Amino acid sequence: MPTSSDMTTQLDTNVLDALQHQVALFARRAEQTRLGGIGNARNSMDRAAYLLLNRLDQEGPMGVKALAAGMGIDSSTVTRQVAPLVDSGMVKRTSHPEDGRAVVLQLSPRGKARLEEVRSSRRDLMALVTEEWTPDERDVFCELLTRFNTALSAVHTAMPQASPAS
Template structure:
């Protein structure tokens, strides 16, 4: 359901919002928001999201992982291959169906994910060091809501990816 500009709000404010979102997207892509120090930019976004999902939801097959992330199986297969090669993800056989493959975070993957999370958490702390806690909370809530609306718009058939916040 789309609103016309009279019910959606002030066109000037909406112009500012769209401009700030565009600037954010460009800067996020340029810096990759990879964290701080030596860990900065050592893990790409796709790898981070895959490892994070396996950490949160536990071992699962390619189809389940793809569905959970709102992407197709071939993309997961392509993105997970280097993670398996580098020992961050283990491929094992399904306990009930030996032909099915289950992907799980390896101990090395869990350790790397923790390193990257810590580095990214520090970056967020640095960027918002002068914000009040309630400002951080409000920004998180609004950005989560904005991302949810964007996901729903991109996947109108109801398979919108609800990106889970990383577990601290």
């Protein structure tokens, strides 16, 4: 089985260098704009809040452990990121329907409205950025970016986690 360095020599290093550079630029520009959209909702929701609210909207109420597992992050991180969303009324804690002792997180009507406002603003930004693209180009880019993110997530999951410093 070829090693990682064997794979690199088999592939076009110029393309790989260009790809890593473009990904780095994308990461910087995404942070600069926070891909927050345009208009009043621009830069109005951080990435963590957006991803948490979006997941709760798409998958429904769930516990912290399930939310963390689905997002590939630690439960303590989810707990920390959810706290301000609960405080602001965008997420509510409710009892689990089958086990009243367990708590589930649920998107509130306020959170749903806020999420839709941010989504709309971000849609407007994506439309502006890709306004000269054909519908097929948008589809292909979305498909490839999804594939890239999935592969990157798989690599991250397969990597051994660094142990905390003593």
